Amino acid sequence: EDKVVQSPLSLVVHEGDTVTLNCSYEVTNFRSLLWYKQEKKAPTFLFMLTSSGIEKKSGRLSSILDKKELFSILNITATQTGDSAVYLCAVMGAQKLVFGQGTRLTINP
């Protein structure tokens, strides 16, 4: 059975800290790994990763994929209160997205 596991499930840090969110997967016919940010309603797209070792970067957020070890990390540097959200990892297999449980990130001022 396809599986995506995120850790930690919950994380509370202070503004300005750097955080690393983890996503490991076992999905047949892997095609891509995606990160989403969800603030109370619709998830919004952050990154799509298809190749190992190539870092994707957007402002203070970055992500990388390791297809040999079957995991990805999402880094957020210099965190701000607006980064508080649930971060979802999803892996596209043959025909569908398989989602992890999400990591709830809380940034305290």
Next chain:
Amino acid sequence: DGGITQSPKYLFRKEGQNVTLSCEQNLNHDAMYWYRQDPGQGLRLIYYSQIVNDFQKGDIAEGYSVSREKKESFPLTVTSAQKNPTAFYLCASSIWTRHNEQFFGPGTRLTVL
């Protein structure tokens, strides 16, 4: 503006009642999806549809039904057979050949009283 709309935003129903959640998109996307989200469990796929008049069961289809009579619309009915329907329901759409790029609607929170 192009996008996906879901209605209502909040829905309350009594046990034993069927209820239909609306999902409409004007992105001209072929594929549409319904997910259920429970606390601590991420999103789970209920049904998806690649084209009009065709749809497939996802991982947790029991107690749900869908129709796809128009490209723009993919309503989800939560039937009385669904044992634990209280959840957050998200609709998404994509170009079928790029179904890893799904766009999500704002969601409907269903509460069974």
